[in-house]
Amino acid sequence: MGGDQGPLITIPSAIKAINQLPHLHLILCGDENIITTELARLKISQDVLSQHKQLSIVATSQTVEMDDKPAFALRSKKDSSMRKALDLVSEGKAQACVSAGNTGALFSMAHFVLKTLPGVERPALISSLPTHDDEKHVFMLDLGANVFCDSHVLYQFGVMGSVMAQQVDGIDKPRIALLNMGEEAIKGSDHIKQAALELADNKAINYIGFIEGSDIFSNKADVIVCDGFVGNVTLKTCEGVARLVYKKSKGVFSQSFLIKLLTAIVKPSLKKMFKSMNPDQYNGASLIGLRGIVVKSHGNANANAFFSAIMEAVKEVERQVPEKIKNSLEQGLSPE
């Protein structure tokens, strides 16, 4: 039910996903009328649905609104589509939850319903960003699940990010970096310096040191670790800069008739490029560190983007990401 367009986006994405993956089963949680209407619009009748081994509906009476406060949603929306999807994961009836709904509510509910993995202090929001190399991307966490993170939480994020890069991207020894004001060891706050020591101490982690904001996209690291405040501001700043560049480049391209004409030709490519650089638009962000898989799609995701979020969840289920995060943290030389 979540996202700017709700089932108009999520249901076509679901149909596309089950058509592509014959072993995938999707449970659509939400308003039964709206869901069946949308399925009918897509020419999938109740009869077909009942025979359809890959699709089922779990009816709910509530919806978490985009402006609901997390605490309110947690307290008062116990029969919402979001809560039900998380309950199904918690009960073992589903292996992952994918949502385009209210981010804050999803975090609170997921944290409350699923709980963190043994030994995990805080869950983190992780997503991949583009790099200069079209074939590679970089994972960044935390993107906003936590305001402040102490050194041990940052250390754990490094370990969790390493597992994601290994399992989801198949990178053997992912390069882990801490986002900082400078590359030198003396830079930054005490808790970042301490996190650096903890990461360097864990021989299973390929910790490569501090990285600056200017190098996030340079393909120098596979995983970049920061607290949720910095991650959130950084991610949104990227969006702001991309919009600024797009706006300013329009000015450049409207200088003369010839340029205007030629601009019409490259405009679709430029638009596609700017879109591809907004990570939320093409990829889900995952909430990791919990006893279950939760993928958050952007609220204004289109059907392709929501489909990608479903595929991301499938990948994390297949690679058993939560189990491997648990193992990695247990094996790591925990300093405490």
Place this chain on the structure above:
Amino acid sequence: MGGDQGPLITIPSAIKAINQLPHLHLILCGDENIITTELARLKISQDVLSQHKQLSIVATSQTVEMDDKPAFALRSKKDSSMRKALDLVSEGKAQACVSAGNTGALFSMAHFVLKTLPGVERPALISSLPTHDDEKHVFMLDLGANVFCDSHVLYQFGVMGSVMAQQVDGIDKPRIALLNMGEEAIKGSDHIKQAALELADNKAINYIGFIEGSDIFSNKADVIVCDGFVGNVTLKTCEGVARLVYKKSKGVFSQSFLIKLLTAIVKPSLKKMFKSMNPDQYNGASLIGLRGIVVKSHGNANANAFFSAIMEAVKEVERQVPEKIKNSLEQGLSPE
């Protein structure tokens, strides 16, 4: 002596500045041989120099290197060009110091030599960034002078930023915003929420609330306040995104012959655009909150950029920025 090219950049900029402003006097601090050689290359002989009321040389025997640690520079480079320039400001023989040298060393020395203004807890690095509106920019502070800032320091940065926007840009009631993870009052850390209350309490400040990273360039605020860690990472991320967009756009523009042709036409404009978006490239960053004016030009600034930094210093001298920061902080309803 500072910056990637030292006097080859700083001296031509100085000559340009005194030629444009007949009332400006510049004191060139540094290696006398190198300075006179460069002046000779620019056809300004010793004789002319001695008659030249606008230009003088203060010879120094040391130079702060770009990789000198701040503490080392502070302790061991007491006859460096950087230190001497700051000493001249401290002694009242100069009204501002402009440097393209080692940033960390400049901060430490400036803080040590000039001291903070009465009542100012921490100096801040402030610079202006472009916005969607070509005619307007936005001041952002702190860009890296402090790792962490408590609520009262953030409050003071809001007051100092307001003075800069008023005095340097002539904005009557500058819109002051705090950079945060979201716009809602419940978002962010306790010290940001506390800073918001303090800013809202000061009736002389036009505090407009929280702003997200995506809106830094939207011309919604005239001054954006954050701690030095976030400011530094944000500023450098902008640089990283701009480089990424430039790289990716090259791919878009090399797809066909026609597009290659277009690229050849717009390339200079695009290059100029991307350059204009790197604030350090066209503008100095100012270290404010001290008992004197210090403007930092980017290490790889060209002569135009260093000239802009000199002009920025002139503006701050004419508008008596330090004096006005002191007054504004004294008049503000300080919560302590």
